[in-house]
Amino acid sequence: xxxxxxxxxxxxxxxxxxxxxxxxxxxxxxxxxxxxxxxxxxxxxxxxxxxxxxxxxxxxxxxxxxxxxxxxxxxxxxxxxxxxxxxxxxxxxxxxxxxxxxxxxxxxxxxxxxxxxxxxxxxxxxxxxxx
Numbered sequence: 001x002x003x004x005x006x007x008x009x010x011x012x013x014x015x016x017x018x019x020x021x022x023x024x025x026x027x028x029x030x031x032x033x034x035x036x037x038x039x040x041x042x043x044x045x046x047x048x049x050x051x052x053x054x055x056x057x058x059x060x061x062x063x064x065x066x067x068x069x070x071x072x073x074x075x076x077x078x079x080x081x082x083x084x085x086x087x088x089x090x091x092x093x094x095x096x097x098x099x100x101x102x103x104x105x106x107x108x109x110x111x112x113x114x115x116x117x118x119x120x121x122x123x124x125x126x127x128x129x130x131x
Contacts, residue, residue: 082110 047054090098102112 078108080108080110086113 098109098112098116101107102109105112107115
């Protein structure tokens with residue numbers, strides 16, 4: 001017996017015994033039953049009557065050849081030392097216009113944005129002097 005206190009249960013760890021061999025079920029009298037499959041014709045008729053849709057794959061449909069887009073996006077990446085990111089919500093036509101200006105001048109987008117800010121700053125200073 002161990003030095004542990006009794007928990008009040010009849011089944012302690014020491015009193016557990018494995019089952020005897022006589023307690024094992026004898027299944028030798030059981031035999032597997034043969035599989036009875038229904039007639040395929042009757043199954044097809046029942047499926048047609050119930051308007052069952054078959055989930056079998058149909059013949060593959062010939063795909064139309066993929067055409068490449070007329071305009072290919074140009075990669076606008078160069079090492080410039082610019083590391084901060086600016087995300088803006090703009091109208092699609094404004095974005096296209098900005099890209100067109102940058103592409104026409106061979107600028108990366110950061111350079112085009114810097115030039116736009118410089119021009120805007122010059123415009124604001126000119127308006128202040130004129131007022």
